[in-house]
Amino acid sequence: MAANNRTTYDVLIAGAGPAGAAAAKKLVDIGYRVAIAEKRQLPRYKICSGLVIDRAQDLLNEYFGDPPEEVFCAPALLKGVRICPKGDIISDFPLGKPYIYNVWRSSFDRWLVQQSGADVLEEHKLIGFRQAESAVYADIEDPDKELLHIKASYLIGADGGSSLARNRLDSTFNKQVHWNTFVQLYCTGDIELDPEFYYMFFDPSLQAFYTWLHYKDDYLVYGVGTRIGESLSSCVDESTKYLEKYFDLKVDSVNRKTGCIVSDMAVSGNFMPGGGRVLLAGEAAGFMNVFGEGISSALATGHLAASAICEADASGDPVLPIYEELLEPEKRMTVQSWGIAGDLSIAKKQ
Ligand SMILES: Cc1cc2nc3c(=O)[nH]c(=O)nc-3n(C[C@H](O)[C@H](O)[C@H](O)COP(=O)(O)OP(=O)(O)OC[C@H]3O[C@@H](n4cnc5c(N)ncnc54)[C@H](O)[C@@H]3O)c2cc1C
The missing domain is CATH 3.30.9.10 (D-Amino Acid Oxidase, subunit A, domain 2)
Structure with a gap:
């Protein structure tokens, strides 16, 4: 996945997780020139249980096809999730499918990114950006700490829970959440x-x-x-x-x-879709479902960010309101998912 020397793209994506990969896949398939800047070397470690639940499996299948054998760890298919209060097993959490994928995020995420077909700039860290009327100018630090300037029509911040893109859009935001x-x-x-x-x-x-x-x-x-x-x-x-x-x-x-x-962005329903020509997706935008399941919403919102860009380009309308509207069902689903946590008293403790 070597970088080429291009410095102008239709869309620049920060972050090679599931949100970034899903956005890239849709855009590249349509014909957009897309780069993913990932601050780490791939495959990168990501703290995660690596469970791919029913909805994430469906989205994977729709966007990427079924994952190859090498991304799974043993046991590759889990029979379910067991909830154990007070030293006992009381219930199996209801699932839409009879199994959950058990994957290593390092190889799983690398596979997603490879499938996307985007230019992948490994060890390239987004450190800032400025927006103009029809473009975003991003500052990217390369492995030698040299600055690379990339111009793109849009920037997707898919750079995870501690998103730099989110912080640059609103430096006060991180102080407002727990x-x-x-x-x-x-x-x-x-x-x-x-x-x-x-x-x-x-x-x-x-x-x-x-x-x-x-x-x-x-x-x-x-x-x-x-x-x-x-x-x-x-x-x-x-x-x-x-x-x-x-x-x-x-x-x-x-x-x-x-x-x-x-x-606690997801728990409090305090999502951040982006600003101007910068869209946030996945955990950067605050999406994570109950019990910390975030792969499904990362895939879904990455895909929606790409859809919003396509729609904005086709209509000439600003991208952010389109994206905000597309995100509404995902927001509702996320907030609803945390209702279960309330029943188990997790949300009260958080
Ligand atoms: C302990 C734990 C267990 C979890 N277990 C599960 C689970 O079993 N199943 C599940 O569905 N979800 C799980 N999650 C949630 C899931 O890991 C995340 O919700 C999901 O990875 C979010 O995907 P993303 O693409 O938004 O971000 P990420 O996967 O975090 O990817 C963001 C990428 O951006 C890169 N990046 C960050 N900053 C920059 C920058 N400035 N420039 C360039 N690149 C940058 C990062 O290196 C990273 O590769 C778990 C979370 C935790 C904390």
Whole structure:
């Protein structure tokens, strides 16, 4: 995926996640010249359980076709999601399909981006932009820290939850939302739970509002989500003891421990579609469904951003109002999804 030397594109996309890839795929298929600037080298690690639920599977199939074998980890198909309050398993979360894909985000996202057909500028970081009447001028830092100036008719900020594009559009925005912290551990070990399910533990006695666990290849992966400011290590210790006590967790070694922060934009319905000729998609725009499922909305909103651009070019109308209108059903669906969290008292804790 080498970059060419072009500095003018129809659309520049920041971020090579599912939102960026879905936008790129639609635009390239129609004939737009598209570049994706990704700040990391691909394949890149992304903290994620890597579960592709029913809706995401349908969107994948519609936009990209079925994913190849190499993006899956074992067990490749999970039978479902089990919800476990108070040291017990009470229910299987209802799913529209009999299985969930279990993928590694590194290879999954790289596959999506490869399928898009866009020019992919790896290790190219969006650091700023300015807008003119009919174009966006983006400043991109290349791997040698040299500045590259790219002119595009539109910029799609698909640069994830800590979006620089969003921050440049409104530097006060990040202060208006609340942030939660997530940490995930990749361990070797064992637990008395069926490996073909994904588990969510919501025990009000735990500091973490949410503890999760599942298998990925040889790893037992578990993590916690908690409010920013709470001691992460004590949350992890407490959840570990909880899993040891109720489910006989035995950890031999912790091979990797990663964390991130996630805003409550989706929980509060505080989405940000963009500004002018800059559209935000996926988590950058605030889309994430209940239990932290975000691949489906990233695919959907990336695709919608591309649709809005096509419609704006065909009609001569400004792109942002078109995009805002297209996003309405997705916003409603996202906000509704968090109603389930209210029932499980997660939203109250967040
Ligand atoms: C702990 C955890 C577990 C999760 N598990 C699941 C799950 O099992 N299933 C699910 O559906 N969702 C899950 N999610 C949510 C899901 O990971 C995200 O919602 C989804 O990745 C959002 O996709 P995106 O394309 O919007 O952004 P991302 O996937 O975050 O991609 C953004 C890309 O932009 C790049 N970037 C950032 N800044 C810049 C910049 N300035 N210039 C250029 N590039 C930049 C990043 O490197 C990244 O590659 C989980 C989230 C967390 C935190």
